Amino acid sequence: MVSLKTFLLLALCGVITTVSARCHPYFGPAGGTKCVQLPEYNGYQYATCLTDSYIQEKSKNKHACEDSPITEYCYYQCMYEVYDECDGPSVRGLCSCDPNDASKSLASASLVPLLEWCFSPEGNTCSWYKDCLQKRYPYPGSSAEHAVTLAKKFCNLFNDQKALLSTTGQNWVGAVSKCLQFSLVPILRPWESLDITCKSIKSLAFASQSECFAGLSYCTLSFRDQMKIFWTIKNELTDTFVDAMKGFWEVVFGCLKHSTEHVTDNKLALAKVVVKKQASMERSPDVLARQVADAVALKQKWATEGLLWYGFREKAETDSEFNVNIVLSQKSYFDLNAIYAPSLNLTKSVTSLGQTINSSLTCLQVNAVHVDVISMAACENVICESTFLEATTPPHPKCTGSSFQLSGLLVISVGMFRLILFQY
Known part of the structure; x- marks a missing residue:
């Protein structure tokens, strides 16, 4: 007894x-x-x-x-x-x-055995996700993996690059890393294991992100720490982690609404790009928003220039439009992984985008789908209380015109002129 x-x-x-x-x-x-x-x-x-x-x-x-x-x-x-x-x-x-009830004991005995430390981690041991959580619940490529990845990135950021943050920033990242890990530890308990699914892991991971961010207010950090944390983690995640980044961005954007940073301060810029809506866009609007932003970045060669960007959807004014807000920043300022990146003028970068849309950027290829570009506006700040530049694409041709393949010819439209580059 x-x-x-x-x-x-x-x-x-x-x-x-x-x-x-x-x-x-x-x-x-x-x-x-x-x-x-x-x-x-x-x-x-x-x-x-x-x-x-x-x-x-x-x-x-x-x-x-x-x-x-x-x-x-x-x-x-x-x-x-x-x-x-x-x-x-x-x-x-x-x-x-x-x-x-012996049935649950028998079911628990069939679980993958784990090392003792898995059940009482310190909260900042990043190998816990691989050696404990993923060992008990293998979920490669699933929505659960995408949700947990953000927690792993916070853990790695704390262990590998905390010296590049202020003391307050280091404490915040460390506390969030612990909070995210501790929120997931209970699902290793045998009684949780009897009812766990990839979907429930994803739900728990996303819920813990909201709880941890809210409980350890992101907005209390300096603007510089906020941006370093966001852009460093964002730049390490691929397109498959849209859901994980969306929740984090909502926290960041909520803080930026109270920021006094201005586009002319050369720290952040916001471009609002409007494309023609297609029925398929409603199935995964957040994914499409990021893909539109990536397509614009590819056209403008932002990556090679040393720019960072993040695209998110904004509710359109009409049913025929799909609006994407693209936040721009500089690797040299905020990406802790950037060994070297040139300093840029963000105003010049968004102005260049406006000029390109006004003259030649009429169509984007987004995940094998051709999307018509309608217009763009460059905002004075990330809240977009006012704009300093607006541009619209030439009325014709769009993707439905002759901007791509026609009768074996690759045709590029510039303004009202067409230039045949080569024949297949």
């Missing part, structure tokens, strides 16, 4: 401690589970043997093992860890268990 003791902490919460071999107060091991009933609850719940340091970090110092810090391991009740509830009376969700 395992001896269980409870005690009171801040917020009147107690954590189980035991001297049994399944969770020794000094040797653990972490990860062992037990179905227990506590006086505060009217049902049985799972509890996991974890390190005292993990419990304190996970609960933001609201919970700890009895006799902490002398006691290094103890059982952590599911209702505390998952719901932060310590006073009962009901045990709910996956926390509920039956000590006489």
Whole structure:
């Protein structure tokens, strides 16, 4: 019979401690589970043997093992860890268990075994995602992988490049990295493993991003730290991670609304590009917005010039239009991975885009689809309270005209003139 003791902490919460071999107060091991009933609850719940340091970090110092810090391991009740509830009376969700039900124990025994540290990580060990989470739940190429990747990028940023941020920025990235990892640790518990799917991992990862960003306000960082963090992570993610970046950008954009930075400060610029709407665009509008921005960047050779860009959708004024906002910045200012990048004039870059649209950029190839360009406007700041340049494409030809292949000829239209380059 395992001896269980409870005690009171801040917020009147107690954590189980035991001297049994399944969770020794000094040797653990972490990860062992037990179905227990506590006086505060009217049902049985799972509890996991974890390190005292993990419990304190996970609960933001609201919970700890009895006799902490002398006691290094103890059982952590599911209702505390998952719901932060310590006073009962009901045990709910996956926390509920039956000590006489052997089926779940057998199912748990079939799970891929993990090293002890996986269950009580420090929060800044980036290999946890590969050695623990992905080992238990392989999900290559799935939506779950895309959602978790942002958390991995934060972890790598903290470990590899924190010296390039201010002290406040370093603390913020470190705290977010821990928060994101700790939010995912509970899905390694056996009772969670019985009900987990790629979809649920994705949902949990996205929910934790919103919670961690909100709880550790991004807007309190300096403008320079905000931009360094955003652009460095964005520049490492491919097109398949649109959903992950969208949530992060919404946090960033919310902070930028209160920023005093101006396009003439040469830190940020915003171009609003309008293209002709196609029915297929509504299926994945956020993906299309990024792809339109990438197509514009390719035409303008922004990457080779040392520019950073991010495209996001804005609600169009008419049903026939699809609006894409493109935020521009400089690698030399904000990309921590850029070894060398030239300093540029952002006003000149967006003006060049306007001139190109006004003269020749009438059609974009977006993911094998030809999209008509209608117009663009360059904004004074990222909120776009006013514009300093507007441009529209020549009325003809568009993609539906002779801008691409016709009868074996590759034709490029410039203004009202057509130049045949070569014949196939």
